[in-house]
Amino acid sequence: MSNRILSGLQIEGSKLISVRKLAKEHAISPVTVMKAYELLEQDGLIYRIHGKGSFVRFRTKTKEQDTTTQTNPYSWQESHKDYLNRVQFSNPIRIPSFENGYDLSNASINPNLLPTEKIISTFSETLRRDIPILSEYGQPEGDPEFRQALSNYFKRIGLKTNYDQIIVTNGGQQGLHLVASTFIGKNDVVFVEAPTYPGAIDIFTSRGARIIPIPMDENGLKVDELYALCDKYKPKLIYTIPCFNNPTGYCLSKQRKKILLDLAESYDFIIVEDDAWGELNYDDCHRIALKSLDRTGRVIFIKGFSKVIGPTYRLGAIVAEGSFLHRLALNKSNSDLGSPLLIQRLLMPFFSSNNIDTYIDELRKKLKAKLMLVDRILQQHAPPQLRWTLPKGGLNIWLKMPRGYSSDRLFIDYLQEEKISILPGSMFFTDNNMSNCFRITFSYLDDVDLQFAVKRLCECVTAFVDRSNN
């Protein structure tokens, strides 16, 4: 319930289901429900009006305003159950939209650094040549020529894949959704890195999965802890971001990749590799995909291109083999009959030329400069209680305040007024753990705004820590 309220799924001011009804629905005692409601009230998520019931608290209003119940013409809809347990991206507190604010939460690349001009310069010519595609459905798996271009592109990360092992998707997000809706059902056990991408937690949660967090260190998943956990939980699937985990930026070492593959064979689970930003490394180390070491078709590779060429194309891909590939392709066809051919044709020239390599090389240099700029400002202005490790790639920095300090509070009490958005640590865990941490993105703002926002952020953290110490 707390997840639903924080996600904005349970509308502010709406009445919670009665204690007796909820107890009956879940076959638990009314006392347990009462205790849960008390906890929600203590966490400031609901308020109770004697004789009327419990209501979702208005986060933007005072306590007094809360209790003046508003009339909602759609309140009848509340009695229709949904199966969305957690949708973090609709949370108005966690993903605010400020006019003229400083967005340190959006893990995207600044529009001026994107290859948009290069991509659209060939558009009308390509379109004129391919006019028939405007009247075609095409194959649900995607345009064969474009898939061939992707197959060549994937060689850079060690993937030797045929075009017909690739399904074009609407972003990495759809890839995740297809995998979860194909393979995960109620009570299936899914292992995830702790912390991990909130969108993946939400997708697996909505399938009714039992999500078990696996600890990480700077070399990625702690594979040595996996043996005991596999014995205990019998996972169906493990979801990993081996190259620059979101939010920490950690990478799974080659040695651990091999151990993970062996474990998957021994315990018969599926590995889902999410590669959202593998191209964006700032050291000279050449990283290969976990999938490139897979000899038996255990790894389903999910690629998203939003972090490299921009989110607007909604372009992604799945690489798999055998019946996994077949089942995912059928699900893709059920979902949308295929991603837009127009986008695939639009991007084809860019993906099939050297332009993409030149662009990525330049992008890496520019992003590294931004990362170093943020690091310098943090070094100069951050209070000693604020810690971070410089990532070797990706678009994010994961910062830690001492335990007991909540980044949600930091945002509500300080950053909100400054119109600075961050992503609070609790979003990246299944159990609201590590709320003392938060993520900032260094790639989205231009350098002037970035310097200002990070300096101001440091000042806010200093004030927050000082207040808590006094």
Ligand SMILES: Cc1ncc(COP(=O)(O)O)c(C=O)c1O
């Ligand atoms: C790890 C990870 N996977 C997948 C996605 C979804 O990206 P998209 O659907 O835009 O490719 C994101 C977005 O932030 C992400 O961070």
